[in-house]
Amino acid sequence: MTTLIPRPATRTASAVRDPFIDVLRLLGIALVVLQHWSMPVLSFAGDRLATGNALAAGNGWMITWVSQVMPLVFFAGGAANAISRRAAVRRGGAPAAWLAVRLRRLAWPVVPLAAVWLPLPHLLLGLGMPEQPVITASRLAGQLLWFLAIYLVAVALTPWMLRLHTVYGRWVPAALVAGAAAVDVLRFGTGLEAIGFLNIVLVWIAVHQLGFLYVDGRLGRPWLLAAGGYGAAAVLVVFGPYPLSMIGMPGAAVSNMAPPTMALLAVGIGQIGLALGLRPWIVVLAGWPGVARVMSWAGSRMMTVYLWHMSALFVITAVVVVGLGISTPLPGTSAWLSGWPHWLVLLVLAMWPMLRGFARFEEPPAVAPYTGGTVRIAVAAALVGAGLLTLTVIGFTPGLAPLLGTGAIVAGLALTRSAPRATVVPAPRPVPPAEGVATSAGDGRSVGTVLVVEGQAHL
Numbered sequence: 001m002t003t004l005i006p007r008p009a010t011r012t013a014s015a016v017r018d019p020f021i022d023v024l025r026l027l028g029i030a031l032v033v034l035q036h037w038s039m040p041v042l043s044f045a046g047d048r049l050a051t052g053n054a055l056a057a058g059n060g061w062m063i064t065w066v067s068q069v070m071p072l073v074f075f076a077g078g079a080a081n082a083i084s085r086r087a088a089v090r091r092g093g094a095p096a097a098w099l100a101v102r103l104r105r106l107a108w109p110v111v112p113l114a115a116v117w118l119p120l121p122h123l124l125l126g127l128g129m130p131e132q133p134v135i136t137a138s139r140l141a142g143q144l145l146w147f148l149a150i151y152l153v154a155v156a157l158t159p160w161m162l163r164l165h166t167v168y169g170r171w172v173p174a175a176l177v178a179g180a181a182a183v184d185v186l187r188f189g190t191g192l193e194a195i196g197f198l199n200i201v202l203v204w205i206a207v208h209q210l211g212f213l214y215v216d217g218r219l220g221r222p223w224l225l226a227a228g229g230y231g232a233a234a235v236l237v238v239f240g241p242y243p244l245s246m247i248g249m250p251g252a253a254v255s256n257m258a259p260p261t262m263a264l265l266a267v268g269i270g271q272i273g274l275a276l277g278l279r280p281w282i283v284v285l286a287g288w289p290g291v292a293r294v295m296s297w298a299g300s301r302m303m304t305v306y307l308w309h310m311s312a313l314f315v316i317t318a319v320v321v322v323g324l325g326i327s328t329p330l331p332g333t334s335a336w337l338s339g340w341p342h343w344l345v346l347l348v349l350a351m352w353p354m355l356r357g358f359a360r361f362e363e364p365p366a367v368a369p370y371t372g373g374t375v376r377i378a379v380a381a382a383l384v385g386a387g388l389l390t391l392t393v394i395g396f397t398p399g400l401a402p403l404l405g406t407g408a409i410v411a412g413l414a415l416t417r418s419a420p421r422a423t424v425v426p427a428p429r430p431v432p433p434a435e436g437v438a439t440s441a442g443d444g445r446s447v448g449t450v451l452v453v454e455g456q457a458h459l
Contacts, residue, residue, distance in 0.1 A: 018079065018080075019287065019295075021080055023285070023295070024073070025302065031069045032070070032306065033306070035055075035068075038340065038344075039053050040053070040054070042317055044321050047131070048132045048133075052250060054331035055247070058332060064245045065230070065267055066271075068246035068264070069271065070204075071269075071272065072268070075272050077208060078208035081154070081158045081208075081211070085159060096370060099381065100370035100377050100380070104367075105364060110307065111361065113308070114409070121135070133317075133318070140314075141311060141396050142393075142395030142396050145388045146392040152388065156381050165213075165216075173209040176202050176205055176206035180203050180260075180265055181262055183195055196259040207265070207269070214276070222273045222277035226277060229266050236262060237263055243255070246263070308351065308355070309347075312351040312354060313347060320346070367417050368418050371418045380415035383411050383412030385412075387409035391406070
């Protein structure tokens with residue numbers, strides 16, 4: 001039996017939130033955090049911190065076919081961006097003004113992260129902390145920003161990709177998938193690894209584009225989509241040059257994640273089909289009062305959790321592994337399994353004050369509607385993107401590059417503000433006075449003007 005996904009865009013999904021999309025976004029971030037907190041294998045000897053990956057042991061790669069949920073996050077983001085942009089169009093909003101709002105929401109939470117991490121390595125080194133763990137932590141704290149850098153590209157392209165979607169529909173993601181396949185053929189056929197970085201755009205925009213199809217109710221046969229995606233991934237890893245794991249593993253010659261490959265794209269399509277097949281149950285679950293309250297609470301803290309969860313990991317690592325000398329047990333053993341819940345509890349306790357302190361930055365300060373035009377917002381997006389990319393590659397390690405990256409983000413955010421414009425409008429003409437009553441001007445006519453600045457009238 002064919003299961004058709006409801007058409008939220010033809011109803012009121014553009015005016016109200018889609019609980020299915022909200023669940024996917026929260027679930028995606030939660031699984032990312034859980035994976036990052038669970039997979040490190042850590043030990044400290046001398047003055048060096050050794051790191052490994054618990055999922056590299058045994059059949060741990062199988063977990064990554066479910067836990068690597070970034071394709072689902074981009075898919076949900078595509079649906080959310082389509083709904084948001086179409087609502088803005090109905091209100092008469094220009095693409096530049098819409099992008100300014102999205103850009104501020106995306107980049108503003110990064111500012112406090114940079115404010116803490118730029119001086120922190122210098123402070124820790126000054127207090128006598130071993131250099132290698134400090135540099136490792138400060139570099140990894142910035143690597144998380146790769147997602148925001150790529151997602152920014154998807155957001156910036158949304159108005160134009162929506163136009164292509166309106167005209168060509170399914171042919172747009174099909175072309176992107178074909179392009180990603182061609183890139184992999186060239187990459188592995190010629191040995192030029194640099195070619196593969198084209199798939200950073202092609203793969204993630206492809207799953208983002210599938211979110212547009214979902215909003216229009218054009219993603220039918222979800223179980224067939226799931227079977228096709230996972231089946232194609234199995235064929236690719238068995239007969240192709242792709243590793244089994246959907247995340248990068250220590251010492252692996254090829255990563256399915258950096259840059260993304262067709263194998264990861266196939267798993268992503270399988271995940272989307274699986275999620276769509278489960279959608280009726282997910283929507284019912286999201287309607288439960290307890291679940292709805294959790295989603296409401298977590299929804300306004302999602303970016304904070306993503307940006308700061310690695311900082312919580314560094315705090316606990318510094319105390320437990322570096323300070324107390326307790327190494328991670330061998331993954332999969334009874335010691336590892338029994339210690340894992342305690343490890344997670346410690347991480348949650350470390351995360352809590354960060355959540356309390358920095359969740360307020362989820363919402364950027366209110367500003368006047370953007371009126372700066374397309375060129376200015378394009379420059380703003382380029383600056384923020386360049387800053388995020390710099391911090392992704394360099395992290396917050398001591399040096400000039402992190403300062404320049406942070407400065408680019410701040411400059412881009414500044415360009416999203418519109419300067420207050422003063423306009424002079426005639427004062428309303430007063431009603432002529434009754435006969436025999438004198439006026440201040442002597443003839444009953446208005447001679448004043450009103451200066452309007454940011455919505456306030458000044459005589």
